[in-house]
Amino acid sequence: xxxxxxxxxxxxxxxNLNEAFYKKLLESITHQIVEPFFKKSFANGQKIYDEHIFxxxxxxxxxxxxxxxxxxxxxxxxxxxxxxxxxTDMLIVTLELSNLIKGELxxxxxxxxxxxxxEDVVKNYFAKPLSAKNYTNFSPSSAIxxxxxxxxxxxxxxxxxx
Amino acid sequence: MTKPHRGRIQxxxxxxxxxxxxxQDEPPTLQQGLEMTEQLKNKLSKxxxxxxxTQFNELERFMKNAKDGGxxxxxxxxxxxxxxxxxGTRVDxxxxxGAFGLSVLxxxxxxxx
Numbered sequence: 001x002x003x004x005x006x007x008x009x010x011x012x013x014x015x016n017l018n019e020a021f022y023k024k025l026l027e028s029i030t031h032q033i034v035e036p037f038f039k040k041s042f043a044n045g046q047k048i049y050d051e052h053i054f055x056x057x058x059x060x061x062x063x064x065x066x067x068x069x070x071x072x073x074x075x076x077x078x079x080x081x082x083x084x085x086x087x088t089d090m091l092i093v094t095l096e097l098s099n100l101i102k103g104e105l106x107x108x109x110x111x112x113x114x115x116x117x118x119e120d121v122v123k124n125y126f127a128k129p130l131s132a133k134n135y136t137n138f139s140p141s142s143a144i145x146x147x148x149x150x151x152x153x154x155x156x157x158x159x160x161x162x
Numbered sequence: 163m164t165k166p167h168r169g170r171i172q173x174x175x176x177x178x179x180x181x182x183x184x185x186q187d188e189p190p191t192l193q194q195g196l197e198m199t200e201q202l203k204n205k206l207s208k209x210x211x212x213x214x215x216t217q218f219n220e221l222e223r224f225m226k227n228a229k230d231g232g233x234x235x236x237x238x239x240x241x242x243x244x245x246x247x248x249x250g251t252r253v254d255x256x257x258x259x260g261a262f263g264l265s266v267l268x269x270x271x272x273x274x275x
Contacts, residue, residue: 038237039235041231042230042234043233052241054171064239066241068245082174085256094242094243143250
């Protein structure tokens with residue numbers, strides 16, 4: 001398993017590339033221009049570089065992606081739902097971004113934004129098999145749901161030399 | 163009439179949903195935010211509070227950082243989760259409208275405008 005953008009909390013350049021990865025991913029899924037929904041800076045203009053790395057509001061639905069530094073030795077992705085301001089359906093995805101999670105994340109976001117799956121369907125389908133503690137049922141489907149690879153090395157932020 | 167500064171802090175899990183919300187004419191100050199955090203803590207059982215000790219600390223740190231950064235504007239969301247539990251144990255900060263923790267100078271400017 002290879003973690004992607006592993007150093008994102010310690011390197012602003014990697015962080016910015018990581019954000020761009022989510023933007024590009026969501027745009028490829030929804031075929032819309034996607035901009036962050038939640039503010040990413042303090043009132044003084046200072047950008048916030050933390051785990052709440054990307055959010056979007058698309059088709060009257062919200063997603064907040066919370067990316068954690070790798071700490072599990074197995075793929076980690078969990079989801080929660082809530083109502084933003086008691087009216088807008090919101091999906092909270094907490095993950096450690098790896099090559100194994102990438103395909104599942106794309107499938108999840110497609111289900112949420114394009115298929116408009118209900119909260120229960122999404123939670124039941126994705127929550128249990130992907131949790132770190134009962135990962136044994138998880139079958140990586142990244143080969144099927146492949147996301148376009150960025151042309152930048154995730155760990156260093158440098159262009160790959162192949 | 164809808165107040166311009168609205169939000170909520172919430173303690174959640176699959177079996178718990180407690181919150182303290184605000185809707186007011188001025189942005190909540192850091193002090194008010196910390197007081198609301200205490201109000202939320204007081205709504206929880208000792209057991210539920212203990213499960214969120216770190217998460218409440220993270221929330222308070224976020225509020226203080228926001229103050230140090232001159233405040234924050236809506237929409238803003240932070241979820242502080244306890245990954246030791248599989249039931250979504252967490253504390254959420256939700257700034258739906260307006261601002262939070264702005265400097266006094268900015269609040270004065272907003273009032274004048």
